[in-house]
Amino acid sequence: MSLLMKLHFKMSQHTKQRIAFTILGLASAIVIVPVIVIFAILIQKGLPAINCQFLTAMPRMGMRAGGIFPAIMGTLYLVAGTIVVALPLGVLAAIYLVEYARQNFLTRMIEVAIVNLAGVPSVVYGLFGLGLFVIFLKLGVSIAAGSLTLAIMILPVIITSSKEALSSVPHSFREASLALGVSKWQTIRCVVLPNALPGILTGTILGISRAAGETAPILFTVAAFYLPRLPKSVFDQCMALPYHLYVLSTQVPNVKPALQYGTALVLVGMVFLLNFVAIVIRARIRSRKQW
């Protein structure tokens, strides 16, 4: 009798476990569903629109025909500008925080500020960029103003990931170098940075992929509604993929859906490509890292 009860108890434990696993599995599977659905829809409806002309030609007829070339180039310019500003600033800040800053009130304030910066809604960055870069610093609505705004938006991502990458370099490397009579700055440059670089790059690429896809920060700072030519300088406006998509979807009547989906597919494809590069870099470090 008691044996039977035990067996019954065991089985019910087993069943409970299976139920729990199923729920956990479903919860994880649900995460993949939107990704697959989005890609499926985009590819199904957008792929027919994508051809050589779509990618390399100017938009025509009030954006109802032609290509999205200036928007693609505009996004690439913005991404490049953002890297130029955010990467050095973020890495230098991270080096200071990890290697030099003492744990005091100021350092804690800086760290709190970084966390809060990461939580600011992107439209607020857009308004901030409009106020500071476009109006106050008189950069005008320009690639410069847009890149600076995007750079500030992704700074927290770059600083946080760079800090993590720098702290994960073993302390023994620093000690070994200092004990050889190498100065602290040389130690950081020759030992710490090279070993942290892959992690820093991964974080940067993830930040950049976010910058490439955001609409709100570029809305008031750089994006041109319709500009069928390439920008002439960093003080020129440009078109950009996310904003172009927004315009096609809401501001221009009678646009062929294929054009909208095609634009979305190009944008998602670019972001996906950037993330993929980050994943490849990370995988390569993991396989090489032996400490």
Place this chain on the structure above:
Amino acid sequence: MNKIETRDLSLFYGAFQALIGVDIAITEKMITALIGPSGCGKSTLLRTLNRMNDLIDGVRVTGNVLIDGKDIYGEKTDLVELRKKVGMVFQRPNPFPLSVFDNIAYGPRTHGIKRQSELEGIVETALTHVELWDTLKDKLDRFALNLSLEQQQRLCIARLVAVTPDIVLMDEPCSALDPFATGKIEELMFELKKAYTIVIVTHNMQQAARVSDRAGFILLGRLVEYGETRQVFTNPREKQTEEYITGRFG
């Protein structure tokens, strides 16, 4: 003249006093061993000699440390010059994740030597010094972390030798090695003694007895006894030393 001399040296980690009025005089081209139970302050003492303790927040040092008669805690001390002169070998071998060649060339390179032929010469001399040249001369591009632990520790010593220090501090250099490899490193120490002043911290009594010329016994931050190794081990003056060496505590 004494190579290294400390005078009334005390060190505080915040409120905790880790070294209490240490006076020790270390002679040139000898091996001096610092022994004592864990946490007694022997590694701390070692690390005051090249100011590696400076890296820790909240450390305060009083008293003097004289190297070749100059106080290294004086205001004019150039830490880079000091550490070039007073090198250190650590508990766990810590080669950089680079090739064998680049590990040894690292120090000279950062100190401004750029000519490849000159670097090659330095690498050969350093590896010969630690008896790795014959094994590794055709494998200088090997990844250093793929060597055996003993070879890694030898490589770390070679990396140090390449910046031509005067004094070599060793912080339990064999604790990560098996007895055979330990013996090999000890043989190397005898070789190195001809050119360098060596201070070694060790947990291993037998090792201290085997390799050192002088030995200092440290307990709770105080240098309890210091003298010829033979005398300290066979005829200690202090009761605490005798108790520790005979294994009654520690």
